[in-house]
Amino acid sequence: MISCQKTTALCSLELERALGIGERIALGSHLMMCKHCSNFRDQLRQLRQAAETYAEGNAVLSKDPRGTGAAE
Amino acid sequence: MSVHPAPAPLQETSEQRAGVVFCSRSVVSFRPDMVRFAMLQVRNHELAEDLVQESIEAALRKSESFEGQSTLKTWVFTILRNRIIDHLRKADRFVNFSSLTEEGEELEDQLQVLFNEHGRWRPGARPVAWPSPEEALSSQQFWLVFEACLTVLPDRTARVFTMREFLGFDVEEISAQLGLKPNNCHVILHRARLRLRACMSEGWAPTQGTS
Numbered sequence: 001m002i003s004c005q006k007t008t009a010l011c012s013l014e015l016e017r018a019l020g021i022g023e024r025i026a027l028g029s030h031l032m033m034c035k036h037c038s039n040f041r042d043q044l045r046q047l048r049q050a051a052e053t054y055a056e057g058n059a060v061l062s063k064d065p066r067g068t069g070a071a072e
Numbered sequence: 073m074s075v076h077p078a079p080a081p082l083q084e085t086s087e088q089r090a091g092v093v094f095c096s097r098s099v100v101s102f103r104p105d106m107v108r109f110a111m112l113q114v115r116n117h118e119l120a121e122d123l124v125q126e127s128i129e130a131a132l133r134k135s136e137s138f139e140g141q142s143t144l145k146t147w148v149f150t151i152l153r154n155r156i157i158d159h160l161r162k163a164d165r166f167v168n169f170s171s172l173t174e175e176g177e178e179l180e181d182q183l184q185v186l187f188n189e190h191g192r193w194r195p196g197a198r199p200v201a202w203p204s205p206e207e208a209l210s211s212q213q214f215w216l217v218f219e220a221c222l223t224v225l226p227d228r229t230a231r232v233f234t235m236r237e238f239l240g241f242d243v244e245e246i247s248a249q250l251g252l253k254p255n256n257c258h259v260i261l262h263r264a265r266l267r268l269r270a271c272m273s274e275g276w277a278p279t280q281g282t283s
Contacts, residue, residue, distance in 0.1 A: 003187070003190060003191025003192060004187060004191055004192050004193050005183065005186075005187040005191035005192075006191060008262065008265075008266060009258075009262050012258070012261055012262040012265050013258060013262070015261075016242075016243050016258060016261065017243075036193050036198040036199050037193075037199070039199035039200060039201050039202075040199040040269065042201070042202075043199060043202055043269050043272075043273075044265055044269065046202065046205050046208065047237075047265065047268060047269060047272070048237060049205060049209070050208070050209060050214075050218055051234075051237035051238055052237070053209055054109070054215070054218065054238070055109070055149065055153060055237070055238040055239070056142075056146045056149055056150075057102070057105065057106075057109075057143070057145040057146050057148065057149030058143070058145070058146060059105075059209075059215040059218070060209070060210060060211065060212050060214075060215055061105055061212065061215050061216075061219075062105075
């Protein structure tokens with residue numbers, strides 16, 4: 001079984017390209033056994049979503065909701 | 073409907089139909105958020121200010137092309153992102169990238185903090201589940217920590233990460249732009265994500281227990 005460290009590298013890599021069959025099997029079997037790495041993988045996806053939201057100017061940064069200048 | 077009550081000095085004609093009004097005062101009020109966004113990427117205050125200024129002027133100039141399909145802020149941020157992309161494509165890649173601070177051997181140190189000699193998570197570093205994405209993205213605290221954690225990324229790491237995640241460059245283009253090998257680029261992205269995730273866990277997510 002691959003290590004947690006290697007697993008996190010695959011979790012990062014799968015955000016960039018499709019994993020090969022061997023990589024998918026190695027990742028999948030590790031994730032089945034390891035809650036920490038499953039959390040890690042979920043959180044990378046969450047960070048990607050956050051980055052996209054932030055880059056679109058939709059982060060909640062101001063206490064003043066009028067800052068959006070837009071109707072809801 | 074809570075349309076911004078401020079009277080817009082510019083025309084407020086057809087844009088009102090879609091429920092989103094072009095308002096030049098709102099555009100200007102986005103400046104602080106825009107400067108912080110640009111700074112996270114270019115790491116130079118003067119340059120960030122210039123890019124934001126150009127973007128605001130461009131937004132005011134072509135207000136009639138704002139169609140109310142998105143929020144005004146999203147529209148303005150699109151203009152800013154395109155300015156930053158143009159800047160990064162134009163800039164001399166080697167000067168551009170090599171002038172940024174190098175982080176040296178920090179990667180090995182970082183990995184040793186997170187993983188033991190067998191590559192397993194150290195007890196204090198184990199990822200604990202976060203609240204739901206909906207809860208996170210609507211929390212001001214989440215965003216403050218997100219910005220703070222991006223700010224403390226080393227410059228080169230931040231450049232690669234933000235080109236990928238904010239501007240939508242793919243690894244091939246980042247590598248070509250910055251004179252990196254794609255594999256090196258993957259390593260930098262992995263490093264950035266490890267750091268950012270760990271930093272977010274400390275500053276924002278609940279840290280009860282280590283399970």
